Amino acid sequence: MVNKSYAVEVDQLRVSRGGRVVIADLSVRIPTGQVVGLLGPSGGGKSTFIRALVGVQVVESGTVTVLGQPAGSPDLRHRVGYVTQSPSVYADLSVEDNVRYFGRVLGAAEAAVQEAIDLVDLRAHAHDRVENLSGGQHSRASLACALVGRPELLVLDEPTVGLDPVLRRDLWDLFGRLAAEGTSLLVSSHVMDEATRCDRLLLMRSGAFLADTTPAQLLLETGTPDAETAFLALIDRAEATTRSGAGGGSAA
């Protein structure tokens, strides 16, 4: 049943938050060893989908299988790295103390702690308290706390939000390097032009996927010059289908 070539397999997932159905019926396969972009507007269910993958979200029905095991299984806690949207590190500790604490909890050696700090380019600030860092440095400290465990699957919720273009490019370069070394990555973003940096794309809106494709295929199919226009074209197409009375069928 379980296919090793998929990092994540989701079947008929349904999630409600605060009495509102956020994800009605979602099924998807995410391959291993690639950078998969989860793109779409805020409020479209990206964070809820991510929370379901890492096993911190109460789901109503459906199955979520991560690295061959049910999401949230004790065995996965070593193997899946999760970076929340707002940086979740201890602001009153230094970068190094944060990375070392999360690293030791994950069973990482000291060398991995230093390597994680280097990977996010915070060597010069390793001994600074996180609360004294800029917003971008703060979120990179949070990223380092996930990298330190060398997870097989890294799930990042909007890691590049609020970063300047140089930092964004550096981070996407890092994601590419990690994928080349065999890590599977799922990276959410609401910035459409980041689509070109992904191996695969999931375009999400209103708790459903408008597309599950590659960047090149997306542009080819929609006949558009860039990801943003392609996304808008897909939305128009989906709305046209709904309006023509197709009975709420998916346009993807």
Add this chain to the structure above:
Amino acid sequence: MNGRLTLLTAGRVLRQIRGDHRTVALMLVVPCVLIGLLAWIYASTPAVFDHIGPALLGVFPFVVMFVVTSVATLRERTSGTLERLLSTPLGKGDFMAGYALAFGAMAVLQALVATAFAVWVCGLDVAGPVWLLVVVAVADAVLGTALGLLASGFARTEFQAVQFMPAFVLPQFLLCGLLVARDAMPDLLRWVSDVLPLSYAVDAMKTITASSDALGDVGKDLVVIVGWIVLALVLGSLTLRRRTP
């Protein structure tokens, strides 16, 4: 539970406290100032100070640790670090025990400073051994930590967390026998005070004040206090959820 993860967490919490010099100063200085004030109020009647002083030595660390712990754990919840930790191999018990251990260590320091100040500076005179005062004060502080961890499970904001202090602590303070002897209370209130842990803390301190052979009775009180600590930690860890709605 895992001893290594518990110690790691305790070490991390202590590192956070150590970085906050003002909090450390407040934890150590405030009990001394209050005890000094009390001694001064009763300057003309030192026998009264000898009577209430030890009881308050037990109450101050309880209150301080309750507030500090409930705010610290609420911060873990709101900053997302708790959600992140619970997605790692760290267990709920490791988290609770780590906090209890870290604040327990702070409590030892606080109790040593406050008791030394009360005995040597304010001239507190007790019949029982002074080291037993320190032991009971530490138990009270850990009790405050455990109840603070439990209370923070029911608080969604800092405003709520701070208000749990009067809600959890003041009724215990009123019923612990410090204002009115527990025997003299209406039956219902006496039964309630028989259940609440702070009553045993104050009883233990009173015994040390009055009796030179206090160990046996104080031991029984300590058993009740430790039982409450364990109960609060277990209930508190039930309020931690790996999955949230």
